[in-house]
Amino acid sequence: MFIRSAVGALCAGLIASSAVAAERIEFMFPAPVQGKLSREMQKLVKEFNSSQDGVEVVGVFTGSYDDTKVKSQAAAEAGKPPAVVLMSANFATELAMNDLIVPMKELAGGTDLDGLMQEFWPAVRPNAYFNGDVYSIPFQNSTPILYYNKEHFAEAGITKAPETWAEWVDAAKKLTKPEGERWGIMMPSNYDYNGWLVQALTMANGGQFYNTVYPGEIFYDHASTQGALKFWRDFAHQHKAMPTGVTNSKQVSTSFFSGKASMIVLSTGALTFVRDNAKFDYDVAFMPRNIRNSVPIGGASLVSFKGTTDAQKKGAWEFISWLTSPEKIGHWSRFTGYFAPRQTAYDLPEMKKFTAEHPDALRAVEQLAYAGPWIATYNTVAVRKAVEDEMQALLSDPELTFREAATRAQKNADAVLAPYAEQTALTLK
Amino acid sequence: MKPDLKKWATPGALLAAAMCAVVFLWSTPFLWMLIASFRPDPGGGLGMASLVPDFVPTLQSYRYAIEDGYWPLWFLNSTILVTGTLVVQLVTISLAGYAFARITFPGKEAIFYIFLLQLMLAPPVLIVPNLTTLVHLGLYDSLIGVMAPYWGSAFGTFLMRQTFRTIPKDFEEAAIIDGASWWQVLRHVLIPLSLPGLTAFSIVSVVYHWNEFLWPLMVINDPDKMVLTVGLVSFAQGAEGASDWGLIAAGTLFIMAPLFIAFTAFQRQFVNSFMSSGVK
Numbered sequence: 001m002f003i004r005s006a007v008g009a010l011c012a013g014l015i016a017s018s019a020v021a022a023e024r025i026e027f028m029f030p031a032p033v034q035g036k037l038s039r040e041m042q043k044l045v046k047e048f049n050s051s052q053d054g055v056e057v058v059g060v061f062t063g064s065y066d067d068t069k070v071k072s073q074a075a076a077e078a079g080k081p082p083a084v085v086l087m088s089a090n091f092a093t094e095l096a097m098n099d100l101i102v103p104m105k106e107l108a109g110g111t112d113l114d115g116l117m118q119e120f121w122p123a124v125r126p127n128a129y130f131n132g133d134v135y136s137i138p139f140q141n142s143t144p145i146l147y148y149n150k151e152h153f154a155e156a157g158i159t160k161a162p163e164t165w166a167e168w169v170d171a172a173k174k175l176t177k178p179e180g181e182r183w184g185i186m187m188p189s190n191y192d193y194n195g196w197l198v199q200a201l202t203m204a205n206g207g208q209f210y211n212t213v214y215p216g217e218i219f220y221d222h223a224s225t226q227g228a229l230k231f232w233r234d235f236a237h238q239h240k241a242m243p244t245g246v247t248n249s250k251q252v253s254t255s256f257f258s259g260k261a262s263m264i265v266l267s268t269g270a271l272t273f274v275r276d277n278a279k280f281d282y283d284v285a286f287m288p289r290n291i292r293n294s295v296p297i298g299g300a301s302l303v304s305f306k307g308t309t310d311a312q313k314k315g316a317w318e319f320i321s322w323l324t325s326p327e328k329i330g331h332w333s334r335f336t337g338y339f340a341p342r343q344t345a346y347d348l349p350e351m352k353k354f355t356a357e358h359p360d361a362l363r364a365v366e367q368l369a370y371a372g373p374w375i376a377t378y379n380t381v382a383v384r385k386a387v388e389d390e391m392q393a394l395l396s397d398p399e400l401t402f403r404e405a406a407t408r409a410q411k412n413a414d415a416v417l418a419p420y421a422e423q424t425a426l427t428l429k
Numbered sequence: 430m431k432p433d434l435k436k437w438a439t440p441g442a443l444l445a446a447a448m449c450a451v452v453f454l455w456s457t458p459f460l461w462m463l464i465a466s467f468r469p470d471p472g473g474g475l476g477m478a479s480l481v482p483d484f485v486p487t488l489q490s491y492r493y494a495i496e497d498g499y500w501p502l503w504f505l506n507s508t509i510l511v512t513g514t515l516v517v518q519l520v521t522i523s524l525a526g527y528a529f530a531r532i533t534f535p536g537k538e539a540i541f542y543i544f545l546l547q548l549m550l551a552p553p554v555l556i557v558p559n560l561t562t563l564v565h566l567g568l569y570d571s572l573i574g575v576m577a578p579y580w581g582s583a584f585g586t587f588l589m590r591q592t593f594r595t596i597p598k599d600f601e602e603a604a605i606i607d608g609a610s611w612w613q614v615l616r617h618v619l620i621p622l623s624l625p626g627l628t629a630f631s632i633v634s635v636v637y638h639w640n641e642f643l644w645p646l647m648v649i650n651d652p653d654k655m656v657l658t659v660g661l662v663s664f665a666q667g668a669e670g671a672s673d674w675g676l677i678a679a680g681t682l683f684i685m686a687p688l689f690i691a692f693t694a695f696q697r698q699f700v701n702s703f704m705s706s707g708v709k
Binding site for chain 2: 026028031038039042058059060061062063067070071074075077078079080
């Protein structure tokens, strides 16, 4: 049905081409956590537009994180590069590598970007850099965190949230009621969430997961990742404290709200959503550790596509600076539940008041001291999927061993990374 | 088996029971959506999955859906989109169908098969090339841009060719003897006899474009040109672990309402046209 129809040419004449002012720029953003937020985002855009005359930002809603990537890339290839896009934080490396987005120094003029990045939490910085240049400015970030039902804990005689993996297994077993009446622990294992949590468990197990300096290496068959795969798998098959098979994030939150799951792991970005929907006493705790406390960051950053005019670049920077100012980034954090990646936002009085009222929001921030960057390699999604497929297989098939799964994940990921490695680490430069 | 049960268990009754079971199965998603949209606590809870309305119905989800969406605008845009697509399609497929059915020209068969090959292409493959064309034509970010790639329809052309070929040539010859030109033949003889085919195609086209999500999402940037499907997702989708099912259900019911009402009202005509056009 899709025809590149010549009939379209007939119509070109019918459409008065809209006069586009040079400083009109497009800002593409996905629906974060809850849909009502896209309305709030449009409000912010309006506020910016009325605050000055030089730039007119058009807020463009672009669906999910993946749709946002597809749409902005397609628009750029078709010759309409968007000036500002809110992009999943770990896509920036790949976009920069493929020369699709521009380093922020091209937008920012004389601004000291390294100095600016110092105002952001150390954990969010690595994903913002590529080859020594800042390519993205963090806007809304999250880490995985443990939510637990305090009433179930009291009932099972558990006095505090688990801090180590051993305590975690113990608590999960105690909280589980047989025949699926209640699960001790649930974690989302759908794509994207799955890889993020395997990385979180690997980091808590002392691992690095991927080479944070060189994007052509991944450590799936290392002991730390193997241990993470085994640990997650055992919850389902050995301890019988988690449903087998693939569970998506919506099932996880729904089970938690209905009392069918006592502990869940979800993004801190879901804090406001949980706060609004949990009709019982709940709390949040750090992700338990085996070797160390450590989690990857998640969330989204602002990037700018290649091919915009100088005037658009200037406008884009003006908007990015405004949106990531401590005031606005703090406001967005309070509204959504994401933590504000800019540390200085927490020095503002509104933010101090908010964290005093909502100590769970503070917990998410405290965990940041132990956070690291999110997997970003050559062809990130395919590399991530290599381990996600194996983790899903492990959860579904009790016969599959974690060693076999790790070996296969490594093999498949290596095949994806091979072309990049051939051109870089295996070539004299 | 009891005797009176035997009396009831005739083949006809069994068939009816089986049909009822199938109908129930097929309408489950719709029933669930209807019930979910009236649920007072739509955020979560396993009760959400239940098909049994075990609550006092509330219009809260509908209220939120109305408050959150710019419905009149989205309905207008979707209506413009499906109408604009269909009107042009009806003209192009009638003409192309006529050419392939009646006119002899060199390479006709080959061209026809090349035309049909388009049906094999998965639309997402064409996103970037189509967008590039739209940008060159100045149609990016316009509703016309969403419609344009669909103005030539391989499926519609094929359908009309087949329909025209089932009409005996005698009718046309009679008209030609009376001095009708080819377009008068098409307009006054072939098209009136092909109405079932055109209706069947119209239904397929309208339903497809009314429900389409990815392509309008790619082409449209301006919030004033947003269509229903993209609009619904803009306030009802959650990226990180959250979904308001009641809101999604209410919004989806809004979107499907016009098509649902139209289909119920003209059910007999629609089904007849599918029967006689061979589209099922």
